[in-house]
Amino acid sequence: MSDTIVAISTPRGFGGIGVIRLSGDKALELAEKIFNKRIEMPRYAYYGAISIEGTPIDTGIVIYYKKPHSYTGEDVVEISMHGGIKNLEMVLNYLISLGARLAEKGEFTRRAVENGKMDIFEANAVIELIEAKTEKGVLLASSRLFGKLSKAVMSIRNKILEVNSHIEATIDFPMDVEEIPEETLRQSLHEIRDSIEKLLSTYKDSRVVIDGVRIAIVGKPNVGKSTLLNALLKFERAIVSEIPGTTRDTIEEMINFYGFPVKIIDTAGIRESEDIIEKMGVERSKHAIETSDLILFVFDASTPLQEDDLELVRFTEGKMRIIVLNKSDLPKALTKEELSKLFPNEPIIEISALLREGIDEVESEIKNKLLNIDVDSILVSNKVEHDLLSKALTHVNNAIKNLETGTLDLVSEELREAIETLSDVSGENIGENVLNAIFERFCIGK
Numbered sequence: 001m002s003d004t005i006v007a008i009s010t011p012r013g014f015g016g017i018g019v020i021r022l023s024g025d026k027a028l029e030l031a032e033k034i035f036n037k038r039i040e041m042p043r044y045a046y047y048g049a050i051s052i053e054g055t056p057i058d059t060g061i062v063i064y065y066k067k068p069h070s071y072t073g074e075d076v077v078e079i080s081m082h083g084g085i086k087n088l089e090m091v092l093n094y095l096i097s098l099g100a101r102l103a104e105k106g107e108f109t110r111r112a113v114e115n116g117k118m119d120i121f122e123a124n125a126v127i128e129l130i131e132a133k134t135e136k137g138v139l140l141a142s143s144r145l146f147g148k149l150s151k152a153v154m155s156i157r158n159k160i161l162e163v164n165s166h167i168e169a170t171i172d173f174p175m176d177v178e179e180i181p182e183e184t185l186r187q188s189l190h191e192i193r194d195s196i197e198k199l200l201s202t203y204k205d206s207r208v209v210i211d212g213v214r215i216a217i218v219g220k221p222n223v224g225k226s227t228l229l230n231a232l233l234k235f236e237r238a239i240v241s242e243i244p245g246t247t248r249d250t251i252e253e254m255i256n257f258y259g260f261p262v263k264i265i266d267t268a269g270i271r272e273s274e275d276i277i278e279k280m281g282v283e284r285s286k287h288a289i290e291t292s293d294l295i296l297f298v299f300d301a302s303t304p305l306q307e308d309d310l311e312l313v314r315f316t317e318g319k320m321r322i323i324v325l326n327k328s329d330l331p332k333a334l335t336k337e338e339l340s341k342l343f344p345n346e347p348i349i350e351i352s353a354l355l356r357e358g359i360d361e362v363e364s365e366i367k368n369k370l371l372n373i374d375v376d377s378i379l380v381s382n383k384v385e386h387d388l389l390s391k392a393l394t395h396v397n398n399a400i401k402n403l404e405t406g407t408l409d410l411v412s413e414e415l416r417e418a419i420e421t422l423s424d425v426s427g428e429n430i431g432e433n434v435l436n437a438i439f440e441r442f443c444i445g446k
């Protein structure tokens, strides 16, 4: 028998409705102690008074979900009250005093996994859906919530199972079962390997959809970095002035860019300086460069190249860069041709950040470089899934190796390991630490 857990499942704050959720064997018994009606029928909305030790404090709707037909697979009762902070807390505390235990982070969903109501992919999808920052993030999470990844993984698992049962049959009954030609076996294993690798390869793109990307605007002082930031954000976020060294700290702003969360970071112009604050700013700029996925490297078309520019060219070497030649409205002291000698393989875009000219070209180049992602094709989107599939892949690769140099017995052993690894997704026999890794990201009440 599991203990009965309780939590406020809606966010803490003021709202029209706030929901308290109970799950466990005593859910119904506890709910009836605070409600003025008998709750006889499951899945029926009862309206009534909610009381603490006989004192009515709120009105609400109570719904009982009888096990196993509930979110967690246990008896669940949901009490919808008015969405205040105190009234919900009072009822919560009272239910705890009656014997319920405050749920741990994600414990409702964890119980759902443990009771076979959802697999770990669907549980991950729940947290991703709740945390999604953009529409694309929602779509990614919901396709998994409806079992897209689970189906893909199960079909791989079944394929391995099929191959392995054939191998086992030829080992156990060599007289009766026709041996599979080695070439056919090799081909099947390669197909299995390729399909796991294909799933794994979508992991990188999923990070872009969920966490987004970081873009740093860098360049020497006064080239127009902050003006470019404001142009990209479409509002005046950073101070712009003709004094070199205006921006002294990094400025970060998140935008929804073509449906992806993108963080744009304006940095302090990088130059040699004795000023202690400016020096600190320059350090931060360097850090921003190191931690960004893409650099918008800004040059001033009205001034010739200087040592500060060249220093930065070296410092950003190896990063993905888009070269921006700003102030193209002014008489030229630096041309695109000169820059193309420094950056033979990188796109160079002429703009006037001040006049907001060429900004759309910068935007489409960013999209081109970073956001060419088909959300529909993404399947694997978190580390737990990635690790699980990587482990299965290792076993399949070992099986392939054993086919070349070992025995069929060893091939079969590795395939069984792969099957077991992929079976773990159902959550019923998954290790405690994997479950912990998933559910530590949840908050209480989910």
Ligand SMILES: Nc1nc2c(ncn2[C@@H]2O[C@H](COP(=O)(O)OP(=O)(O)OP(=O)(O)O)[C@@H](O)[C@H]2O)c(=O)[nH]1
Binding pocket: 219, 220, 221, 222, 223, 224, 225, 226, 227, 228, 239, 240, 241, 242, 243, 244, 245, 246, 247, 248, 267, 268, 269, 270, 326, 327, 328, 329, 330, 351, 352, 353, 354, 355
């Ligand atoms: N003519 C012209 N002036 C510009 C353009 N972009 C920026 N400026 C001007 O250049 C000066 C510096 O612009 P900022 O955006 O503050 O430059 P910054 O690179 O952020 O400078 P620091 O913060 O000092 O590193 C301001 O006077 C801007 O108005 C442009 O496209 N054309």
Ligand SMILES: [Mg+2]
Binding pocket: 225, 226, 227, 238, 239, 240, 246, 247, 266, 267, 268, 269
């Ligand atoms: Mg600036």
